[in-house]
Structure formats: structure tokens, C-alpha cells
Amino acid sequence: MTINLGTANEFIARHIGPRSADEQAMLSTLGFDSLEAMSAAVIPDSIKGTSVLGSSDGQSEADALAALKAIAGQNQLFKSLIGQGYYNTHTPAPILRNLLENPAWYTAYTPYQPEISQGRLEALLNFQTLISDLTGLPIANASLLDEATAAAEAMTFCKRLSKNKASHSFFASVHCHPQTLDVLRTRAEPLGIEVVVGDERELTDVSAFFGALLQYPASNGDVFDYRALVQRLHAANALVAVAADLLALTLLTPPGEFEADVAIGSAQRFGVPLGFGGPHAAYFATRDAFKRDMPGRLVGVSIDRFGKTALRLAMQTREQHIRREKATSNICTAQVLLANIASMFAVYHGPAGLKRIAERTHGLTAILAAGLTQLGAKVVTEAYFDTLTLATGEATAALHDNARAQRINLRQIDAGQLGLSLDETSTQADVEALWQLFAGDQPLPDFATLANAHVSRLPAALLRQSAILEHPVFNRYHSETELMRYLRRLADKDLALDRSMIPLGSCTMKLNAASEMIPVTWAEFGNLHPFAPAAQSQGYLQMTTELEAMLCAATGYDAVSLQPNAGSQGEYAGLLAIRAYHRSRGEAHRNICLIPSSAHGTNPATAHMAGMRVVVTACDARGNVDIDDLRAKAIEHRDQLAAIMITYPSTHGVFEEAIGEICAIIHDNGGQVYIDGANMNAMVGLCAPGKFGGDVSHLNLHKTFCIPHGGGGPGVGPIGVKSHLAPFLPGHAALENTTGAVCAAPFGSASILPITWMYIRMMGGAGLTRASQMAILNANYIARRLEEHYPVLYTGGNGLVAHECILDLRPLKDTSGISVDDVAKRLIDFGFHAPTMSFPVAGTLMIEPTESESKEELDRFCEAMIKIREEIRAVESGSLDKDDNPLKNAPHTAAELVGEWTHGYSREQAVYPLASLVEAKYWPPVGRVDNVFGDRNLVCACPSIESYQDV
Incomplete structure (x- = not known):
């Protein structure tokens, strides 16, 4: 018998949804015989061959986890009492297991x-x-x-x-x-x-x-x-x-x-x-x-x-x-x-539990301070909660050295003072270990005696008199059983990626693989203070250095900063780098930022925050940047032109043929090119913004590079830059470059960076390239299946889209009265999250399937959209009432079924429009929400318990 000794790396096939036969069937639908032929038809000739990613093989899940575990092992887990806004804490196990590690939530x-x-x-x-x-x-x-x-x-x-x-x-x-x-x-x-x-x-x-x-x-x-x-x-x-x-x-x-x-x-x-x-x-x-x-x-x-x-x-x-x-x-x-x-x-501990944690933390701090005073140490702080500053004079450096020898980190304030902060995890043993640092030959104070004599060091005039957390939600779920069931009930109300495809355009809701998520909860990554001495974070240093190199290879840029902890922060850091570059050249007057009218709303907001003046450029009928208008405005403002912010592939979901010309126009007029990386999922391995004209891009690691959206965050938005902008990347007091920090920690959301490291390491260059190709294939397959039912608003010159497509529902509004909102809400009855609504064009749906979705799931979505079109035709023909129909009344709840049914269509059509839904039905917990009522009657805290009696 022949034994197959081929690669043990199955991750690429696990990450990518369609199987080989499915791939061929979809390619055939589009008229291509290979992914390479399809890619060649989609990517403009002017930017082909710009990728520098290479075709390296990825590692297996087991090998990648082992490699990262070895890297993590270089981090040294000292007891960090540094404080400064960061404290040790216990993550309750039921929250860890049922929320943080639960895909229904993340x-x-x-x-x-x-x-x-x-x-x-x-x-x-x-x-x-x-x-x-x-x-x-x-x-x-x-x-x-x-x-x-x-x-x-x-x-x-x-x-x-x-x-x-x-x-x-x-x-x-x-x-x-x-x-x-x-x-x-x-x-x-x-x-x-x-x-x-x-x-x-x-x-x-x-x-x-x-x-x-x-x-x-x-x-x-x-x-x-x-x-x-x-x-x-x-x-x-x-x-x-x-x-x-x-x-x-x-x-x-x-x-x-x-x-x-x-x-x-x-x-x-x-x-x-x-x-x-x-x-x-x-x-x-x-x-x-x-x-x-x-x-x-x-x-x-x-x-x-x-x-x-x-x-x-x-x-x-x-x-x-x-x-x-x-x-x-x-x-x-x-x-x-x-x-x-x-x-x-807070729900788990309740008000009494939180107060116990606070009182215990403060009590240990007061006992610690009393013992230090008894040992002759000078405690500078008189009224405090959990943090002490000590005047340690010439002994400061030696005390830090002695503390680190005992695997304790104290806060470095200056040459004559040090600080320390206790927290929820602190113990009597920790207090006694700190006393030992200052005791020398003296006997340690008696902990029990000082504890019995403990007096609060909080100012009496500032003690809280008002009650906290009186709402029932903070006073019920204090057993693990109750909390577990509460979290399950909440998760059951929602649609997340663990239930179905989330076809949001521009948001790239792709697989967040379990093997990528595992390192997040490793203590070596989770329990390290951001201001711990550099010698203790060598594992993080290696991981971040390797990740920066990976992202440079994926984008064609020369340097990367991982500090920005959201796409918005990445945009901002990118424009700050451009601004600083111009100022370094004596051109601080360059403050005009050109932004196409189709841009994401954060782009002009970011330019304003960076001290730039926005000039909007037009788009043509196909959604592309109007080159003539762009050139005219670049020339008009050439003496003040700082940058252009452009999304590529475009916000309209196409690879604009003229991207090279756009970059050249900006450069010829003294500006820099910022390419928004929101749509990088269509480019990795196929083309590289750093090689076809970009000077800086932010990358949404929570989109292209698999960090989960988490219900709306965390996000990570690092920036890649060409070498001339590298000196102007965000700095931090903990880094060699100390200016220009855009967030509190030197590496932003560092503990979730292992997710992207794992993804890239397991996919390798070949896998990443295939992921981009499959994302494009899946999007074009949906566009082709649905184009006879809904017009596809924008395509490239070859009739193909990039990794997302926009369906135009505006004609249906005219013929049937059915709006894009109605279609979005009706999709809920089919068990789907709606695509992106009315962005970048009002009255449209922008759909992005990603490479992770199987052909079966793509077909299920297409069948839902086709069935919805049939219902719209019924409204158009008069078979369904224009006001009382499944679309206008969607979504339908289970509670509605057991009440009096007054609609002109059946219960079955309302909740089981396709037979496949009978097996796995998602029941929305509420009907269509009244946004106008909410804005007029804004309530933003838990209502009284009486408000929930109808739930």
C-alpha cells in the first residue's frame, strides 16, 4: 500500500470554503477554466506583477501553534505592580469560556x-x-x-x-x-x-x-x-x-x-x-x-x-x-x-462583589503602606486607593534590581522615587514580599496586627454615599449556572458568523479560525504589562517583528507600525505621517487632502482631525474616480496638495484601471498617496499597493487578516509605509521614537496580534494568494447568479467585480414600493444578516461573501435573494398587497405566529419562505425596530425592570 506523505498542512482548505469541484463549477458559471485566468481578467494590467508576497507554503495548525508557543515562552511573567492605568485582574472562568472564547460573541x-x-x-x-x-x-x-x-x-x-x-x-x-x-x-x-x-x-x-x-x-x-x-x-x-x-x-x-x-x-x-x-x-x-x-x-x-x-x-x-x-x-x-x-x-460580581474587591485591594494597600512606614520607607502618598509613591532616593535603582530578582516589577518614576499598585489579584504573600525588599536585616511587620489596625486611607469627605448597580441585571446572575444561562440567552438572540454567512460589503466577515484564537488566552501573551522592562517581552518583540515583516510582504511597503488599534486610528496615523513628512521638507503649508465622493465617511473626518482641508473629487457613472476632475483639482491645489485618500479596490467594488495614473497625478503635484486598506482582501498576493503607487496604507486586521469583529470591536489598524515615511510612524515613550503616539500602548492591541501571525503563518504566500482569488471568485459568482434579478451597479471593464458587488434596488422602489430596508429585514426571516445597506450608494446592497463561505452557503444566500425578488414581483403584480406583505412586515417573530393572524399571506410564507429553513430556523427576538421613536425618546441605560415585563 502506498502511503501519502504529502504536506500535513490542511489549514488552507479549512479556511477556504468551496471544495475543488465547487470551484470548477463556479468558474464555469463565469466562463473561466482556472482561478489564474479569472484573476488575470480582474486585475488591471498596470498593477499585475506588483505583489512581492511569493508562494511560500504555510505551516500546519499544530506546527504553527508550536512555533508561536516557543516564541511566547520568551516572555517572562513577573508580578507587575506598575499600575499606570493597567492592572492584573481575574477573568472569571465562565466569562472566559462562554464569552471570550465563544464564537457566538466574538x-x-x-x-x-x-x-x-x-x-x-x-x-x-x-x-x-x-x-x-x-x-x-x-x-x-x-x-x-x-x-x-x-x-x-x-x-x-x-x-x-x-x-x-x-x-x-x-x-x-x-x-x-x-x-x-x-x-x-x-x-x-x-x-x-x-x-x-x-x-x-x-x-x-x-x-x-x-x-x-x-x-x-x-x-x-x-x-x-x-x-x-x-x-x-x-x-x-x-x-x-x-x-x-x-x-x-x-x-x-x-x-x-x-x-x-x-x-x-x-x-x-x-x-x-x-x-x-x-x-x-x-x-x-x-x-x-x-x-x-x-x-x-x-x-x-x-x-x-x-x-x-x-x-x-x-x-x-x-x-x-x-x-x-x-x-x-x-x-x-x-x-x-x-x-x-x-x-x-459587573453582572457576575454585582455591586457587593465589586465593593468587596475594591475594599480588599485598598485594605491590602493600606496594610502594605503601614508596614513600609514601620520599616523606615518614606511613603509619599497620604490619601490613596491602590497606588503608592515612595521616596527612595539613592536606593531606587537597587530596589528595582532587587525586585526584579524576585520577579516583581515596580513602577519607575524617576531616579529618586518608585511606585507600586496593588490589584484584585494581590495577596498577603505579595505584601510580605514587598516588605522583604525594604526590610534589610529588620524583621518583617506582623501582617495580622496591621490588618486588625487597618484604617481606610480614602478621604472621609470623598467616600461614596450613593448606591451603585441597583438594576436587577446586576443582582441576579451571581452563580455560574445563572451567568452561563444568561450569556446563552443573549447569544441565542443574535446572528453571528457561527450561524450563517454575514455578507456585509467592505467588512470582510471571514473565518476566525479556532487555531488562530487559541494563543489569545495564553498567559504568556495575556498577563504581560505594556510597560514591563523590554527584557521581559522578548517573545512579543519577536512576534511583532515577524508580523511587521509579514505585512510588508503582503503589501509591498517598507515598514509597518502595529500601534494603531482601529482602522480609524490607522487612517489618522497615516495622515499624520504624511503631514510630518511635508513639514520635515519645509512644506508645512501642504494641507489639502483630495478625497473621492465615494469615500468611506471616516476618510474626510480623519483628514480634518489631521489638520487638513478636504477637497472632494468626482466619480464617473461607473463609480470610478473622475480622472479629469482629479487632475484639475490636483493642479489647482498643487502648491498646497498634501495627499489623496483613496480606497482600492474602490468603494464601489471594482479594480479601477487608472490607479497608476491616479497615483502619478498626485505625486507629480507634490502630494502623497494614502490607499485605504479596507479592501485588501482582494489584493493580497495579486497586487501590492506599496508597489503600484501607494505611500501609506492602513490595514484592517479585523477584516483581511482574521482578527474577529467581536460584535463591533476589537479592531486593529496598523499602517504600512514606504521608506521615506518610516521616520514618521507613531512613536511612544516605550519605544526609541518617543513622539507621535496615537494610542496608549506601544503596540496597541498587542494581545490579539497573534491571531494575524497565525493566519499568515498557516496560509503562507500561496494560501494568501488563493484566498484573494477565492474571495473574488465568490463575489463574482453571487453577482452572476443574481444579476438577472437585481442589476449589478458597478463592474470593471470586463464585466467582473472585485471581492464585493453592489446590487441596485432603486428601480424596485419605483415599481413596488419595496425599499432596501425591506429587503434587509426580510433576509432576517431567511436567517441572514443583511448586506451593507445604502453605502456607498443610497438604495443599494453591497455584498461581500469572502473566501471562507462554501458554495452551498453562497447558493443558500442567492436562493433567499431570488425568493425575495419573487415576492417583490408579487407586490408589483398585485398578488401581494403593497402595504401588507412579507417584506414590509419583516422580520416575523415567533410571538407573532401565536397571535391573531391578520395578514393577507400565510404564516408559512412569513417564517418558512424556503423549505430548508424548517430544519434550522433563526427566530428574531423582536420585530422591526422603530429608529425614529428611539432617537426622539433616547434612553441609554437599563430601563426599570417594569419595562421588561412584556419581554
């Missing part, structure tokens, strides 16, 4: 379709309620990217709303975390804002500031009473933002109760691992009067068509798409998965 998309997102929306509403309760402010968003980003958003928020309109100065306390101050400076400079850093206790004249940022407790541990200062700032027409520790707020007076206008911070210590800096959910809370100006996403309470309570995202959460260059923020990503972990941490 493969879900942003809840823009509320009817199939009620579970994750409820979890986010719990998060908003948690934040509102703890901060004492009535409204909170569904999370931001990290604490430093939230602080920067707070600064621009204060600038917009402050009555001190003449001021361009923002005060930031020297007691804020250093990384927050760095990001503030980066964000402020292009906007002409001066960040004044100082000690608020020495601040005599506050009239010069439009706003201020204070840290509570301070980064060095002090708990200051800010009440009088807030009043003085308000009297000067300045707004006040407070960066507050959530755990401390269970014991301290919340910012809202001492009249702060904004509270921001991180929810990391609510069960989210350190992860070398991320991803972590930041929060942003403010007054009700300011809710329409709040950045990020906001979950609100509305009703469905039956009057039943239903949740949805409020309108302003996508304001960058509406206001474009006038938008106040380019944020379109939250940290949903991490916010949900934090919210469930």
Missing part, C-alpha cells in the same frame, strides 16, 4: 441591524449602565478604544462645547497617566490646541482654558478633592473631564457628583487581561445635555412594530458618515467584546 458584527443583535446590544446597555452608575453621569457610550483615546476625544469634546470660545488651551494635570498626556499632545497639535501640563494644586488663573483633564485617583496614587477646582473652572466657562478608575469609584464620590462634565477611563481591570496593552474597553460618560455631541456608539432603547421594548444604536453613532469632514470624530470602532467582558464582570 464573530458577531457591529449591531447596525438591531433585530438580529438584541443580545450584544443588551450586554452593551449593561456596560453603559455600569459606567453611568459608577461615574454618576447620566449617559455613557458603548466604549472607546483606550483611555488615552477617550481623553483625546474628551479634549475635542470640551473644545466644541465650552463657552470659552476664544481659548485654544487645554489644561491637563501632571498627575494624568504619562501615556495619556502623550496622546493628548499628538491629537492637539494638528488642531491648533495647546496642551498645558501642570499641577492643578498650583493653578491660580484658570481663565485661559476651554477645558481641563484631571486624574482620579492621580497616576501617582493621590486622591485629590477636586470640588473647588471644578467650580473655579466652570466659573471661567471651562468644561472639566475626569479620568477615573472604575474600581475606585465603587468607594469614592463619583465625578458626576462633584459636577464634572465628562468622565473617561478604562474598564480593563473589570476582568480584561493586561495583554501587553490591549485590547481594552475605554469608557466615556457625560451630562444628558451633551449626549448628541458624545463620540462613539450609543445603545438606546426603542420599541419594535408591536410596541415591544427593543434596543438599537442611536443615530449619532455614525455621525462621521453623515457629517464627513465636519465630523467631530472619526471613531467608527468600539471595543465591544472587551466592554461585554467588563459588563459581565
Whole structure:
């Protein structure tokens, strides 16, 4: 018998959905005999051969995991007491298993379709309620990217709303975390804002500031009473933002109760691992009067068509798409998965449990401080929660060395001081180990004696008097059984990738393979502090260095920064690099950014944030950039031209033939080319933006490179640049280049980078190229199957699309009254998430199947769309009533079936329009949600329990 000794790498076939026979059948439908022939027909001649990826083989899942485990083993897991906004925490096992490791939660998309997102929306509403309760402010968003980003958003928020309109100065306390101050400076400079850093206790004249940022407790541990200062700032027409520790707020007076206008911070210590800096959910809370100006996403309470309570995202959460260059923020990503972990941490522990954690942490800190004082150490902080600063003089360096010899990291403040922070995981043994560092020949203090004599070191005047988390959701699910079932109930309400294809155009909802996800929960990656000494993070260094090289090979760029922790941050970092490059050449006057009219709304918003002026260029009837208009505007503004922002393949889903000419026009007129990498899934291995004219691109690792969307985040948006822009990549205090930080941690969301490393390592160059080809094949197969039922709005010159296609439903609106919304909602009855609606063209559906979907799933989707077209024809012919039909009433709930049926079509047609649905039916928990009602009656925290009695 012959033994097959071929490659053991089956991952490529596991990742790519269609089998060989399916591939040939789809190719035949399109009139091609091979993937190579189809690719040659799709990719423009001018950019063929630009890929530098190569055709290397990938590794098997087992081999790649073993290789990464060896790399991870180089990280040294010391007990990090560094603090500075990052703390050790316990992720409760039922949350780890049933949420973080559960594809029902991590493969879900942003809840823009509320009817199939009620579970994750409820979890986010719990998060908003948690934040509102703890901060004492009535409204909170569904999370931001990290604490430093939230602080920067707070600064621009204060600038917009402050009555001190003449001021361009923002005060930031020297007691804020250093990384927050760095990001503030980066964000402020292009906007002409001066960040004044100082000690608020020495601040005599506050009239010069439009706003201020204070840290509570301070980064060095002090708990200051800010009440009088807030009043003085308000009297000067300045707004006040407070960066507050959530755990401390269970014991301290919340910012809202001492009249702060904004509270921001991180929810990391609510069960989210350190992860070398991320991803972590930041929060942003403010007054009700300011809710329409709040950045990020906001979950609100509305009703469905039956009057039943239903949740949805409020309108302003996508304001960058509406206001474009006038938008106040380019944020379109939250940290949903991490916010949900934090919210469930609070649900699981409840108010009493959170207070116990806080009291225990503070008690251990007070005992530690008392023992250190007894040993002769000088504790500088007098009122504190969990952080101490010690005056250690000439002994500082030796103390750090001794601590590291005991595998303990202390905070390096300066040559004469060190700091330390305790947390949820701290123990008596940790306290005694710290005493030992300072004891020398002295006997250690008696822990029990000091514990018995313990007195709170929180200021009595600032002890919290108000209750927290009184809503029933925080007071019921405290057993593992109850929490497990609650998480299951929420997940069952939703559609995620574990149930069906999510055909969202431009969002690339592809497989997030289990083998890619496994390393995320390894302690070697999860339990490392972002500011641990470099010698302890050599595994991360190797992994990130290798990943940067992988991404350079995939894109044709010369250097990559992994710091940006969302696509929006990547866009911003890319334009900052262009801006800095021009300034380095004495051309700071270059501030015009050309943006095609079809661009994603974040592009003009980002350009505005980077201090650039947006000039919109036209598109032609086929959706391509109007070359004549582009050339005219580039020449008109040639003395001020900074850049163009262009998406490739285009936002309309085609490979524009003139991309090389577009790049040349910009370069000839002194500008730089920013190519948005949102659609990189069509290019990897086939062409390379860094080789056909791009100077910088951001990459959505949560799209092309397999990091899960997590219900709307985490995202990762690194940038690739040509060599001349490499000196202007984002810096960080923890890196050699210390300027230009765009987020709090040097490598952004570092703990999920192993996902992309695993994906690229297992696919290899050959697999990545095949993935791009199959993504294009799947998209064209859907377009071909559906084109006789719905016009395909844009194609390339050869009649083919790239990795997505746009179906034009506008003619159907005219003939039947059926809208794109009606089709989207009807797809829910077929068990599908809707494609992208009305972007980039109103009244259309943009469909992207990705390479991960099988032919069976593609056909199932096509059959649903064809059946929907038949229903529309029935409306057109009068067989179905124009107002009472399955499309206008979709989606249909199970509850509706058991009530009186008054429709002119059958129950069976409503819920089983295809026979295949009988076997595996998804039942939406609510009917069509009333968005207008929700915006007019905005409620953004958990309603009273009475509101749920009809659920």
C-alpha cells in the first residue's frame, strides 16, 4: 500500500470554503477554466506583477501553534505592580469560556441591524449602565478604544462645547497617566490646541482654558478633592473631564457628583487581561445635555412594530458618515467584546462583589503602606486607593534590581522615587514580599496586627454615599449556572458568523479560525504589562517583528507600525505621517487632502482631525474616480496638495484601471498617496499597493487578516509605509521614537496580534494568494447568479467585480414600493444578516461573501435573494398587497405566529419562505425596530425592570 506523505498542512482548505469541484463549477458559471485566468481578467494590467508576497507554503495548525508557543515562552511573567492605568485582574472562568472564547460573541458584527443583535446590544446597555452608575453621569457610550483615546476625544469634546470660545488651551494635570498626556499632545497639535501640563494644586488663573483633564485617583496614587477646582473652572466657562478608575469609584464620590462634565477611563481591570496593552474597553460618560455631541456608539432603547421594548444604536453613532469632514470624530470602532467582558464582570460580581474587591485591594494597600512606614520607607502618598509613591532616593535603582530578582516589577518614576499598585489579584504573600525588599536585616511587620489596625486611607469627605448597580441585571446572575444561562440567552438572540454567512460589503466577515484564537488566552501573551522592562517581552518583540515583516510582504511597503488599534486610528496615523513628512521638507503649508465622493465617511473626518482641508473629487457613472476632475483639482491645489485618500479596490467594488495614473497625478503635484486598506482582501498576493503607487496604507486586521469583529470591536489598524515615511510612524515613550503616539500602548492591541501571525503563518504566500482569488471568485459568482434579478451597479471593464458587488434596488422602489430596508429585514426571516445597506450608494446592497463561505452557503444566500425578488414581483403584480406583505412586515417573530393572524399571506410564507429553513430556523427576538421613536425618546441605560415585563 502506498502511503501519502504529502504536506500535513490542511489549514488552507479549512479556511477556504468551496471544495475543488465547487470551484470548477463556479468558474464555469463565469466562463473561466482556472482561478489564474479569472484573476488575470480582474486585475488591471498596470498593477499585475506588483505583489512581492511569493508562494511560500504555510505551516500546519499544530506546527504553527508550536512555533508561536516557543516564541511566547520568551516572555517572562513577573508580578507587575506598575499600575499606570493597567492592572492584573481575574477573568472569571465562565466569562472566559462562554464569552471570550465563544464564537457566538466574538464573530458577531457591529449591531447596525438591531433585530438580529438584541443580545450584544443588551450586554452593551449593561456596560453603559455600569459606567453611568459608577461615574454618576447620566449617559455613557458603548466604549472607546483606550483611555488615552477617550481623553483625546474628551479634549475635542470640551473644545466644541465650552463657552470659552476664544481659548485654544487645554489644561491637563501632571498627575494624568504619562501615556495619556502623550496622546493628548499628538491629537492637539494638528488642531491648533495647546496642551498645558501642570499641577492643578498650583493653578491660580484658570481663565485661559476651554477645558481641563484631571486624574482620579492621580497616576501617582493621590486622591485629590477636586470640588473647588471644578467650580473655579466652570466659573471661567471651562468644561472639566475626569479620568477615573472604575474600581475606585465603587468607594469614592463619583465625578458626576462633584459636577464634572465628562468622565473617561478604562474598564480593563473589570476582568480584561493586561495583554501587553490591549485590547481594552475605554469608557466615556457625560451630562444628558451633551449626549448628541458624545463620540462613539450609543445603545438606546426603542420599541419594535408591536410596541415591544427593543434596543438599537442611536443615530449619532455614525455621525462621521453623515457629517464627513465636519465630523467631530472619526471613531467608527468600539471595543465591544472587551466592554461585554467588563459588563459581565459587573453582572457576575454585582455591586457587593465589586465593593468587596475594591475594599480588599485598598485594605491590602493600606496594610502594605503601614508596614513600609514601620520599616523606615518614606511613603509619599497620604490619601490613596491602590497606588503608592515612595521616596527612595539613592536606593531606587537597587530596589528595582532587587525586585526584579524576585520577579516583581515596580513602577519607575524617576531616579529618586518608585511606585507600586496593588490589584484584585494581590495577596498577603505579595505584601510580605514587598516588605522583604525594604526590610534589610529588620524583621518583617506582623501582617495580622496591621490588618486588625487597618484604617481606610480614602478621604472621609470623598467616600461614596450613593448606591451603585441597583438594576436587577446586576443582582441576579451571581452563580455560574445563572451567568452561563444568561450569556446563552443573549447569544441565542443574535446572528453571528457561527450561524450563517454575514455578507456585509467592505467588512470582510471571514473565518476566525479556532487555531488562530487559541494563543489569545495564553498567559504568556495575556498577563504581560505594556510597560514591563523590554527584557521581559522578548517573545512579543519577536512576534511583532515577524508580523511587521509579514505585512510588508503582503503589501509591498517598507515598514509597518502595529500601534494603531482601529482602522480609524490607522487612517489618522497615516495622515499624520504624511503631514510630518511635508513639514520635515519645509512644506508645512501642504494641507489639502483630495478625497473621492465615494469615500468611506471616516476618510474626510480623519483628514480634518489631521489638520487638513478636504477637497472632494468626482466619480464617473461607473463609480470610478473622475480622472479629469482629479487632475484639475490636483493642479489647482498643487502648491498646497498634501495627499489623496483613496480606497482600492474602490468603494464601489471594482479594480479601477487608472490607479497608476491616479497615483502619478498626485505625486507629480507634490502630494502623497494614502490607499485605504479596507479592501485588501482582494489584493493580497495579486497586487501590492506599496508597489503600484501607494505611500501609506492602513490595514484592517479585523477584516483581511482574521482578527474577529467581536460584535463591533476589537479592531486593529496598523499602517504600512514606504521608506521615506518610516521616520514618521507613531512613536511612544516605550519605544526609541518617543513622539507621535496615537494610542496608549506601544503596540496597541498587542494581545490579539497573534491571531494575524497565525493566519499568515498557516496560509503562507500561496494560501494568501488563493484566498484573494477565492474571495473574488465568490463575489463574482453571487453577482452572476443574481444579476438577472437585481442589476449589478458597478463592474470593471470586463464585466467582473472585485471581492464585493453592489446590487441596485432603486428601480424596485419605483415599481413596488419595496425599499432596501425591506429587503434587509426580510433576509432576517431567511436567517441572514443583511448586506451593507445604502453605502456607498443610497438604495443599494453591497455584498461581500469572502473566501471562507462554501458554495452551498453562497447558493443558500442567492436562493433567499431570488425568493425575495419573487415576492417583490408579487407586490408589483398585485398578488401581494403593497402595504401588507412579507417584506414590509419583516422580520416575523415567533410571538407573532401565536397571535391573531391578520395578514393577507400565510404564516408559512412569513417564517418558512424556503423549505430548508424548517430544519434550522433563526427566530428574531423582536420585530422591526422603530429608529425614529428611539432617537426622539433616547434612553441609554437599563430601563426599570417594569419595562421588561412584556419581554
